[in-house]
Amino acid sequence: MTTTLALLPLFLVLGLLASGRASALAAGLAGLSATLAASAIIVTQQQGAAALVGLFLHETSAGLWLSWHVIAIIAAGMFFHRCQQARGAHANGGILEANPRRLWSVCFLLAPFAESVTGFGVGYIIALAALRRLGLGGMSALLLGLYSQSLVPWGALATGTTVGATLAGLTPNQLGLSSALLQIPIHVLYLALYWRFARDAGFATSLAQKLDDALWTTLLLALVWLFNFYSDVEIAGAAPTALLLAVRFWRDERPDAARLRSALHANAPYVALTLALCATRLVPPLRDFLKPLWAMRPFDNQPAFAPLYAPGFWLVSIGVVVVFLARASIGRVLAETGRGAWRSCAVTLVFVVMAEFYVGSGMATQVAEALRSVAGRDAAASVPLFAAVGGFLTGGGSAANAMLMPMVTALAQAIAVDPAWIAAVQNSVCTNLTMLSPIRVSMGAAILALPVSDAVLYRRAWPLALPPLLAGFAAILVLLARA
Template sequence: MAGLYALPILAVVAALASGRVGLQTAAGAGLALTVALAPLARTGDGDFAGFLVEQAVNGAWLAWHAIAVILAGLLFHNVAKRTAPDLFDPGGVRAQLNYRQLFAVCFLLGPFFEAATGFGVGLIIVIPFLLRMGLDGVTAVVFGLYSQILVPWGAMAVGSTVGAGLAGLGTQEIGLYSAYLTAPLLLAYLAVFWWLAGRAGHAPGLAQRIDDVVWLAALAGAIVLVNRYVALEAGALLSCGALLAVRHLRDQGLRAGSSDSMRAALPYAALTLAVLLTRTIGPLETALKGLGNYAPTADVPPFEPFYHVSFLILLVACANAAAARFSAMEWATIARAIWTSGRAPVLATLIFVLMGQITAASGMAAEIMRALIGAVGAGAVLASPVIAALMGLLTGSNVAANAIAMPVQTSLAAQAGLPITWVAGLQNVAGSNFTLISPIRIAMGAALVGEGGREGEIFRRAMPIAGAALAVFLLAALALLLA
């Protein structure tokens, strides 16, 4: 029966791998198969219709935590794009490549913007900077993919929040273990970065390499500390933001000093400050959490409307728009842009989370893992990062990757006697990082540089980045197996 229960996941994988089916269609097919098979696996009392309604409510509630951030993030992005257009299209003549700027753009600037808004916005912002450094289009996209290396905290950690809910963990737990796994991952990414820079004719010397390692060690340490003492959603935003400020003072390299760049950075600084204050001032945090929070059942986390990060994003976006005195026509344009770019990820997020919720609650995930462990024993954990990576690559979304695979991974942890925190963290980080080479991101990058039709070349040149990441994940899984 386990093979039958795996059919919805395999159907989604096959549909997306074919390249002929869109994300929403694949998700819908997966959900339909899940609903059809769930009665066979379910052992609980009560009628199936009642069970299905309950899980639909719980799944939709979990999805809403993500959807709220998606919509608020799109509003924030579209407002920022109109108040600081120079940030999104730096323009100007091409300059000589500066290695220090290249490092800062790839490891700090891109991940910062991805953390603030998500959904590939980091890639959209950094590619103009990379082109202006003198890189050709394809090379700029490959380096631009580094903007996606902290996707567990992208869009204010929306996918990680969903993953935590499905794994039955607190957001701080999944954030902290994801941070532990990200530390060695950053070093692997750096090794490939040096190789790519060398191929582009800008190999760094020994002193510069030591400098790079120090900065990445600081980034890894900052992410761990923020997840430990502040909040999951602030992980990359605060870490990258603080290091960007220090880097700016040292190098004066990221379009420094102009009033225009200061104005462009103001909304992001305000958002960073708002997250920091609401997550570190105890009385303020308590007051906001207790204001209007609600959960439809005891099995799902409450939605705290005035503490949830979507409220902070919305607040800063509206303040930015008010300061710019947007007209009704501008608001209408923004609304259309949000509808156009948001409806697909919102619908896919809802469907995938529903699929994951029903898979877990019906017992299908547990049955799949029971069969896998029966076949290969505890060594099944070595398949964990491969499953996660495949989901991230095919869906291009860490929300979808966690929604599909997290129930299976947590069942693996339970049945193999492995710590669920590490297994869930591995799923979260591997699934998130493999969105970097998803067809969605590759196609977006090619379109941004006017190189449609060269997606295959971009994918091949980006494979060393993915290979280094997979090696780290497999070593982490092996360490779990041997521990």
């Protein structure tokens, strides 16, 4: 009976999302309601009714606090994007000469950089605009545009990874490092698929160009790992892509002074943001001054929030300067931000609070014990599947990790497998599978005005699910063999 109650909220959410008749917010609200009811019954049975008040106050407060870290970046990132739109810097040129070097830069650097800074599909929008400048459209643009999500564990300044790490009892950098290692085999497979999609789009990739692509991909992944190791996870996707974008632009375009000034002017807000984030995390005096300044940490097992160190502060500050210089209406930008961000904020809030109750009431442990009793240590093989379904259906790493991380880490402890690596598999698979979520694919089809059904789209796009799934299953096999 207890196990059934513990499973009910999870299956309710998955069922509603899979039906296509409920939005992520509606499914989350239903799941939260079911979680509250189930946790009340379970806690009353095990600890008595008197424990309910303490459980409700603590888990609600903890969920609200953890949600705030994500919501602050969601809202700030959307504000920054709207400020850029008001400035008009995204329309900075006409059609470019198409070549494989430019295509790789768009797919593996420009679009992932935009997604790392803002998140929530903004990188996909920028990718499609850049691909159109290369003369691409239709199905080829949709497929190649999905590569904007190829570094999505660090999307939206790593909000999903931060939530997952907190719920797994890890630091964000610990989860970021292990996710960076798993991203190596994932990117190897992504690159192989990219060459196939590029060929279908009319980009003949020579052996020399493939070696060049492989070299730069290796350099990108090495820098992502290094930034996770030496800096904060928030910039581990944005900083390497920005750095390599600058180097590639210099190598491939050979800009004269006029073109260089034009490129810097067009991308000035992104340059300023990258420099500000890197300075506050890589320059010890500045970092050591800002990180503890007015820092708030009401819960020992959750990250602190320092207003002037938080990425959202710099997103908003630079965005305000952009709007002022563009002489745009700040009121209109704020209104557009509210319309664009409220749903993602609400979804995050609901799923994170649900996750806190799952942990605090003991339901995550109940589900893990049930899986262990049925499948034993082989139950670990379910982690990539759960993660894939969660990422695919929610379209966001924060929501998917909030929904599933408590269960999979409890399962790892029950079967005596390293919880940190199980958390990494959950985080890597679920975040990478968001690229194929109906939210992303339908958005791309709408922007490109593709007159085809979802079934046709997925018949072409489904191979992109293989890299994270295969890497996830391989990691589980290694864990089971070593345990």
